[in-house]
Amino acid sequence: MATRAVRVVTPNKALDRPGIRGNGGNRSRAGRSAPNREPGKAGDLVEFRRLASHEVELHRDLRLRALRDAQDSFGETFTDAAVRPISYWEELTRSVTEPGRDVMFLACEGKDVLGSAYGLLDRACSDSGRVGGMWVGRAWRRRGVGRALLQEVISWGRERRLRRLGLWAPAHNPAAIALYSRAGFRSTGDQRELATNPALSIIAMEVEL
Numbered sequence: 001m002a003t004r005a006v007r008v009v010t011p012n013k014a015l016d017r018p019g020i021r022g023n024g025g026n027r028s029r030a031g032r033s034a035p036n037r038e039p040g041k042a043g044d045l046v047e048f049r050r051l052a053s054h055e056v057e058l059h060r061d062l063r064l065r066a067l068r069d070a071q072d073s074f075g076e077t078f079t080d081a082a083v084r085p086i087s088y089w090e091e092l093t094r095s096v097t098e099p100g101r102d103v104m105f106l107a108c109e110g111k112d113v114l115g116s117a118y119g120l121l122d123r124a125c126s127d128s129g130r131v132g133g134m135w136v137g138r139a140w141r142r143r144g145v146g147r148a149l150l151q152e153v154i155s156w157g158r159e160r161r162l163r164r165l166g167l168w169a170p171a172h173n174p175a176a177i178a179l180y181s182r183a184g185f186r187s188t189g190d191q192r193e194l195a196t197n198p199a200l201s202i203i204a205m206e207v208e209l
């Protein structure tokens, strides 16, 4: 797979915890930092790559970081995920790294992982897929990282000759709804309770590829 690099605005790192460091599996280009740039100006080069099969611990750390940070955005809680055995993460990592299966994209600056997203095959419908686990660290938001991660999943779906991609978006999260709408996703009209908080709801969105 071709690895893409996208230039984004330099983040306010004071907003975030230290980045999670991966070991660069499948990396074909190195990101580079550009400190002291003003917000709004061209900034850091962010690289997009797939999770590698040996990056089980990185996978777990990233997922837990996303669940802790964005509690009402996903269908499982940090508490539940944190106690899962390592065998769970090993199988999940296999499912997104073995050829022909699902995939996980990482946004990286050097060895720091800034965000991630899954491309998932729809078991019930062979020409459809889903976007899952979309997350960008707080210091890097509103800089185009989420849009670029989504584009990676869309490109993967097209390579797989999928006809459509679906997802469930938190109805209470305007950033997520706007991100997906800007990329062409439209509400299907389906809505359901968020599994981890029935007071909130998620809406189904879909795009034709």
Ligand SMILES: CC(C)(COP(=O)(O)OP(=O)(O)OC[C@H]1O[C@@H](n2cnc3c(N)ncnc32)[C@H](O)[C@@H]1OP(=O)(O)O)[C@@H](O)C(=O)NCCC(=O)NCCS
Pocket: 070, 073, 074, 133, 134, 135, 136, 137, 140, 141, 142, 143, 144, 145, 146, 147, 148, 168, 169, 170, 173, 174, 175, 176, 178, 179, 180, 182
């Ligand atoms: C949703 C999320 C992934 C967006 O990531 P991001 O890197 O900030 O998004 P981008 O900078 O690429 O923004 C792309 C577009 O999305 C929209 N958008 C993103 N954040 C927005 C916000 N806070 N308010 C309004 N629109 C927003 C804008 O249209 C934006 O384009 P623009 O900047 O040209 O106007 C990020 O906010 C996040 O991780 N949230 C917590 C986890 C989550 O909710 N995930 C979604 C689960 S379905």
